[in-house]
Amino acid sequence: MEAEKTLLDHLLLHPQGASISDIAIASGHTRATVAKYLERMKAQGKVEYRDVGKSKLWTSSQSHKKILVAEDDAPIRRLISVILGKENYGIIEAADGEEALEKVSEEMPDLILLDVMMPKMNGYEVCDRLKKNALTRKIPIIMLTAKREMTDKVHGVKAGADDYMTKPFEPAELRVRVKAFLDKEVKERHPITNLPRIPYALPLLQKGHGEMYLLSLQNLDQYKRLYGHAKTNEAVRLIAQIIVHCAERISAKGVVVHDEGNNFLLSLQKDSAEAAIKEIQEEFDSTLLFLYEKHYESLDLKRKLVFVGEESARQEKYLLLDLSVRKLQKEDVATMAALTRALQGGR
Structure with missing residues (x-):
């Protein structure tokens, strides 16, 4: 419908988000009409919103540069x-x-x-x-x-x-x-963190003489169900910053790449690799409270759960975000390189 297209066009031009009042002024519709269309488009997966104080900022779900x-x-x-x-x-x-x-x-x-x-x-x-x-x-x-x-x-x-x-x-x-x-x-960088993607960084990683680690971000789907797409992307960016800053501060020649499954591949100097990984894990743990600020009183850090809802009988529980760490061997990297070449058609 023409009204929906008008609303989407406005949101695409404002990726940081727009309020119902802003959209109403730009589109010429009343706030009530805009609210009705947005709710219908949200149910269709075309738009989403995030809470900012007492208002909502709406954004398009369509991918755009x-x-x-x-x-x-x-x-x-x-x-x-x-x-x-x-x-x-x-x-x-x-x-x-x-x-x-x-x-x-x-x-x-x-x-x-x-x-x-x-x-x-x-x-x-x-x-x-x-x-x-x-x-x-x-x-x-x-x-x-x-x-x-x-x-x-x-x-x-x-x-x-x-x-x-x-x-x-x-x-x-x-x-x-x-x-x-x-x-x-577009193919070389991860769209959320802007870090190099694994296929384009493997040659650089293989030339390194340090130690390789795979850091995997767990339970991101549950975080997204709880907070939505936009806030999930913010969380991924923040975690990427933690990983990069710790790796670069402690391991001067560290390399960090990011794949589509929200895994981070790190190449770290041997003499500082363990210290870098330890600091990354400590920084990640200390950041969890910030990531769950709306529900921090309901966090169970020992069981790695967050409880949502006022009545205990009706509370939903979600697994907390977690960062698993695995040290890679040379054969792991070789297998990853072979898989990458296969996915790229042998190039």
Whole structure:
């Protein structure tokens, strides 16, 4: 129906979520009409929501690429949103460098359009920070500038920028550049954590001379039933950050990759591997209370359960998230490499 399409189009342009009031204003429908359609679309699996205080933020369940537009000039942000919005991308906006870093942490975009001259933190510094972080270094960054000097391009390259566009730019050129990067990156990175996927990191892992570990995130389906899709993705990102930060802090040459089954494959230096794994497990355990903040009083950490419901007779119980750890042998890695080659058709 046309009304449903209008609502979905609005949500696709606001991947961070929109309230019923925002959707009503944008679509021209009453709040009651919007609420009715959203509830029906939720039952069909087309939309979902998360609670924020006393209100709900609705998001689309459809998969779409998210693009962060970090630009202090509001008319240019709007222009880029219009140009790329026609391609069904979800547009996230930031007006300064600090906000850009916050949006990347919250949303994990698939691509960033980053203005050079911004308040609070310039684009070069933002780019440099993102490229030094294992969770964000693979996000393609296209720098935007009003300058044409070669020195600006050199600065961008040194900071780690993947491409450069001079303002004003042609809409068609912007669309082509963005599509080229998104088509290239989509298979190489995990869509939630932005970590390399196992098939694309195995050659790097096999060259390492350290120890290999497989960390598996357990009971994620039960967490999703309890908190929904969006919050589950947030939990996975947070756990990935714990793993990466501990691995990099303790094992300088550590490598972390992520597969579709929510397993993390780690290559760690031999002399620091045990310490890194121990810290990851301790950090994970201490984070559980935060992940279950709405039900922390109902947690049973010994039995690894959370109880939901007011009356004990009617309470539901869910298994808590858990992180299992297994040390891999060389033959395990060889088997994984052979399986990967088979899945890729022998390439």
